[in-house]
Amino acid sequence: MIRITRKVEFSASHFYNNPNFSPEENRRIFGKCNNPHGHGHNYTLEVTIAGEPDPATGMVLDLKELKDILQREVMDRMDHRHLNYEVPELAGKIPTCENIAAVIWQLLEPKITRGELDRVRLYESPNLFADCTAGSTNGAGKRA
Amino acid sequence: MKLSLTRRYDFAASHRLHAPQLSDAENRRIYGKCNNPYGHGHNYALEVTVTGPVDPATGMITNLGDLDPFVERAVLEGFDQKNLNEEVAEFKTLVPTTENVCREIFRRLQNFPAAKLERVRIEETSKNSFEVGAEEFA
Numbered sequence: 001m002i003r004i005t006r007k008v009e010f011s012a013s014h015f016y017n018n019p020n021f022s023p024e025e026n027r028r029i030f031g032k033c034n035n036p037h038g039h040g041h042n043y044t045l046e047v048t049i050a051g052e053p054d055p056a057t058g059m060v061l062d063l064k065e066l067k068d069i070l071q072r073e074v075m076d077r078m079d080h081r082h083l084n085y086e087v088p089e090l091a092g093k094i095p096t097c098e099n100i101a102a103v104i105w106q107l108l109e110p111k112i113t114r115g116e117l118d119r120v121r122l123y124e125s126p127n128l129f130a131d132c133t134a135g136s137t138n139g140a141g142k143r144a
Numbered sequence: 145m146k147l148s149l150t151r152r153y154d155f156a157a158s159h160r161l162h163a164p165q166l167s168d169a170e171n172r173r174i175y176g177k178c179n180n181p182y183g184h185g186h187n188y189a190l191e192v193t194v195t196g197p198v199d200p201a202t203g204m205i206t207n208l209g210d211l212d213p214f215v216e217r218a219v220l221e222g223f224d225q226k227n228l229n230e231e232v233a234e235f236k237t238l239v240p241t242t243e244n245v246c247r248e249i250f251r252r253l254q255n256f257p258a259a260k261l262e263r264v265r266i267e268e269t270s271k272n273s274f275e276v277g278a279e280e281f282a
Contacts, residue, residue, distance in 0.1 A: 018201055029202060031209060094203030098147050102198070105145055127152040128208070131193075135146045 003118055005048045006066045010079035013040040014095040038082060043100075044123040045074060047108065051115025061114040073107045097122055097130040105132040148195040148262055149205045153215060155224035158185035159240040162229075183227060188242075189267040190219070190249065191275075194259035206259040218252040242268045246276040254281060 015038040016030035026034045033039070047070060051060040077087055083095040089103045101122040109117045120132040161178040162171050171179045178184070192215055196205050222232055228240040234248050250264040265275035 016203070020201065029207065029209075096198075096203035098149060098198050098205055099203045102145065102147060129150050130205075131148045131150065133146050133148075 001050055002053055002060050003048050003050045004060050004063065004066075004115075005046050005119075006063055006070060007044060007046050008067075008070050008075060009042060009044050010075055011040060011042050012078050012081050012083050013038040014083040015039065016094050016096065018094060038084070041124050043078075045070070045104065046119075046121040046123075047104075047117070048119040048121075049112060049115040050118035054114065059114075061112065065113070069108065069111045073111060074104055077107075097124045097128060101130040101132040146195065147198060147205060148193050149259075150191050150193040150263075151208065151211055151215070153190045153192070153220060154187060155190065155220055156185060156187050157223050157226050157228050158183045159228040159235070160184070161239055161241060163239050183229065186268050188223075188245075190215075191263075191265040191267075192253060192261070193263040193265070194256065195262045196259040206256075210258045211256070214256055215253065219249050223249075242266050242272070242274040243276075246274045247280075250276050250281060254278075 015035055016033040017026050017036065018029075021029065047066065049061045049066065053060050077089075078100075081087060083090055083100065087095075087103075089107065090099065093099045093103075101120050104122065105117065105120045108120065116134065118134060121129055122132075123129040159178075160180065160183040161175040162181075163174075166174065192211070194206050194211065198205055226232065228235045228245070230236075232240070232248075235244070238244050238248075246264050246266050249266070250261065253264065254261045261278060263275055263277045265273060267273045
């Protein structure tokens with residue numbers, strides 16, 4: 001099995017606010033990310049496809065096709081957008097790195113025509129990223 | 145679908161690779177430049193990966209407001225701008241290779257209460273990286 005990875009970058013704004021929390025709770029839990037005017041990031045998205053190369057082409061999935069899928073599903077939806085207001089898939093969710101990566105996984109998975117979606121890695125900054133991978137759900141984790 | 149969150153930290157530290165049970169000649173042969181008795185240093189990059197359910201109320205596996213101070217107290221305070229051999233108790237008797245530093249940092253972080261520690265990865269330089277996963281500590 002071979003894994004291939006394509007990288008794209010997009011810029012978007014967001015802020016964190018849960019309407020079920022009081023303003024004080026929102027500020028305490030989300031800190032600077034609660035600023036209602038929002039703030040922005042340059043996101044870097046790495047998408048990995050795993051599979052056997054097609055003997056006829058030598059490719060797991062034509063990277064041109066993957067590039068087009070990423071353009072349609074991610075860039076057109078999220079690049080230079082406000083993630084709280086302009087991405088219906090994130091409606092009602094806090095647009096954290098974890099939630100955005102999960103939405104991107106759900107958008108891409110049905111569109112991959114050869115190989116299988118193996119990993120979605122979304123960097124919010126060089127020092128923070130979320131990984132979404134195939135496999136069992138997160139139920140095994142513990143939370144205080 | 146499984147989600148994890150990785151946070152990257154930096155620390156700068158010096159170390160010397162020297163195994164007291166080996167002769168000086170063997171130490172020089174095995175560790176080469178890293179055996180220099182005066183030590184040397186690196187800018188280490190530390191990646192901490194946690195996993196667990198995403199809290200629907202916050203959208204988070206863990207709040208960085210919890211993770212950052214935990215890593216600061218458990219690791220960075222004791223490692224940053226330090227001599228690992230002289231100032232980190234565990235490395236008085238254990239060679240501070242980055243393999244051993246990975247395991248020690250995992251041990252220090254594995255009781256993080258808000259999420260499950262999945263992996264510790266260290267870049268000793270931009271060319272060398274080391275990682276240890278939860279399966280080793282299961």
